[in-house]
Amino acid sequence: MTTETRPGLQDLVQGDRVHRRVYVDPQVFEEEIRRIFKRTWLFVGHDSEVPHPGDYKTDTLLGQPIVMTRDGNGAVHVLFNRCRHRGAKVCNQPYGNSSSFSCLYHGWTYTNAGDLIAVPSRELCPADFDPGSFGLLPLPRVESYRGFVFASFAADGPTLEEHLGRVTVYLDRLIDRAPDGEVEVAKPVMYEYGGNWKFQLENFVDNIHARFTHESATHARRTLGPSMGPRYADAPITDPARTRPGNLRLLGRGHVVCDYGTERTKIPFGGYGFSGRNAEYVRLLEGRHGPERGRLLADADIHIVIYPNLLLHTQYSHYRVLKPVAVDRTIMQGYPIKLKGAPPELNDELVSAASDHVSAAGAVQIDDMEAFSRCQEGLAIESDEWVLFPYGFDGERVVDENGEVVLPQASELVQLAQHEAWREFMANE
Amino acid sequence: MGAGESLQHEVEQFLYHEARLLDRRQFNEWYDLFAEDSRYFVPSMSADSDPTADAYIVHENRKGIQYRVSRLQHGSAHTQIPPARTAHMITNVIVEELGDGEVQTSAGYVVFWSRGAVEARYAGLCEHHLRRANGGWEIVEKKVSLLNNDQPTDRLPLL
Numbered sequence: 001m002t003t004e005t006r007p008g009l010q011d012l013v014q015g016d017r018v019h020r021r022v023y024v025d026p027q028v029f030e031e032e033i034r035r036i037f038k039r040t041w042l043f044v045g046h047d048s049e050v051p052h053p054g055d056y057k058t059d060t061l062l063g064q065p066i067v068m069t070r071d072g073n074g075a076v077h078v079l080f081n082r083c084r085h086r087g088a089k090v091c092n093q094p095y096g097n098s099s100s101f102s103c104l105y106h107g108w109t110y111t112n113a114g115d116l117i118a119v120p121s122r123e124l125c126p127a128d129f130d131p132g133s134f135g136l137l138p139l140p141r142v143e144s145y146r147g148f149v150f151a152s153f154a155a156d157g158p159t160l161e162e163h164l165g166r167v168t169v170y171l172d173r174l175i176d177r178a179p180d181g182e183v184e185v186a187k188p189v190m191y192e193y194g195g196n197w198k199f200q201l202e203n204f205v206d207n208i209h210a211r212f213t214h215e216s217a218t219h220a221r222r223t224l225g226p227s228m229g230p231r232y233a234d235a236p237i238t239d240p241a242r243t244r245p246g247n248l249r250l251l252g253r254g255h256v257v258c259d260y261g262t263e264r265t266k267i268p269f270g271g272y273g274f275s276g277r278n279a280e281y282v283r284l285l286e287g288r289h290g291p292e293r294g295r296l297l298a299d300a301d302i303h304i305v306i307y308p309n310l311l312l313h314t315q316y317s318h319y320r321v322l323k324p325v326a327v328d329r330t331i332m333q334g335y336p337i338k339l340k341g342a343p344p345e346l347n348d349e350l351v352s353a354a355s356d357h358v359s360a361a362g363a364v365q366i367d368d369m370e371a372f373s374r375c376q377e378g379l380a381i382e383s384d385e386w387v388l389f390p391y392g393f394d395g396e397r398v399v400d401e402n403g404e405v406v407l408p409q410a411s412e413l414v415q416l417a418q419h420e421a422w423r424e425f426m427a428n429e
Numbered sequence: 430m431g432a433g434e435s436l437q438h439e440v441e442q443f444l445y446h447e448a449r450l451l452d453r454r455q456f457n458e459w460y461d462l463f464a465e466d467s468r469y470f471v472p473s474m475s476a477d478s479d480p481t482a483d484a485y486i487v488h489e490n491r492k493g494i495q496y497r498v499s500r501l502q503h504g505s506a507h508t509q510i511p512p513a514r515t516a517h518m519i520t521n522v523i524v525e526e527l528g529d530g531e532v533q534t535s536a537g538y539v540v541f542w543s544r545g546a547v548e549a550r551y552a553g554l555c556e557h558h559l560r561r562a563n564g565g566w567e568i569v570e571k572k573v574s575l576l577n578n579d580q581p582t583d584r585l586p587l588l
Binding site for chain 1: 471473480481484485488495499504508547580582583584586
């Protein structure tokens, strides 16, 4: 038996391997919260969750209560949900509409833009007490991109635009699938698993696991017919089409995208894309974007990881928000994405596909959750220190004209790119 | 108004029978209880959520239930290796006659779930729409509204 070595944080990611402590060490997790999650941009919500003036939605960000509001002028705010007086949460429904929030404790009252507008018995406070400086605290930075609202706990750092970089090209593609050029999200379905948060990010762009992890889902689909179950391309990973640099793209800062193109529209059992299935939808997209881009959007089949807490999926139309709870516990919130202006039956189908896919009682995600918890259990073993990512490590990689690194589909370099971003964040005390 | 004593007894026995099939993992027999036009619904976020407008935990027709049962019994259904042991408990059953041999029931529902060192319990309201068929009953709709359907859950069993 070997004794476990104790490499420093910067040495936990080495070549094609990652140290088990990255997944199991509570101290590493604490440092991740501090060095990654509290420094970078975190996705908070979509502005369609608060469509009307006065609408709000409460949630937590890194365990801290927040409220996303739309004020009377239509502006969206992300505020800490905490009375500035003695600390009580002031907004206590998951969703609602209100022009103001009153604290239950001593009645301090705030507008939905956060301004403190009432302090009962204020004459008992010192004369220089200034309510103007005790509005609900906003997150230090809040910015949005086409309705996707992000916030940062850090007052300084790259702008959201700098942070997102090339990933907006793919986010645009997801949003432009809506004939009206805007998406809206439905109420979510949520799951949690007994495993590290990074398992979910790795898994979302893992093109190798489906044949094994999801075999029961795909087998049942084959036996019961085309309308059932996930539509996977389950070609062997040694298939030439999957070993040439293709549709996995590294976009920097841990953001990655898997662009399946139209590959999965050709597979048996009905296919993935909408171009062959909803002529009205395609006509709307072609009218707005021209035939070429219209068809590209209709069939868009991409998975997007916006590091570190947002995953988006066009075919099972949804995004998932990741919440790291503990080194071995993660919560995911899955929101179906509806395409404004699309035929209603298509949006019904998207809500249904998203739910079946993401639900903790569904056909697909449940087996990934099983994988995550088994990995977490297995990594308790101290004698075997390293987690391996060998697939495609020596494979071809191409840098395209936009600086995107293009990889074969069956490559674990995409997971290693996430760990490389991790290492860069963690190297900075 | 509530059902007569014998109807109440008969319906309760049917619900207990269904619960026992699930606990014994007799999934095919469980699937056979569902009518051709049936629906199985577990809403997310609230009991009255609309499954065409918002995400759901489960929403499927009989074909979907067949797919679920087939998947669970496949040799590589990883969440079933090993399978969890469950105890489906039904109580506070209220039966309402709808006429034409159909009844609507509402019942308190608790599912205890145990798999290795992990234990969970799920509680909620279970509502059945039942129809007389072949001398017994068939399920037209089963709806399970978990108390905590606005909170994340780990791998969910058949409810």
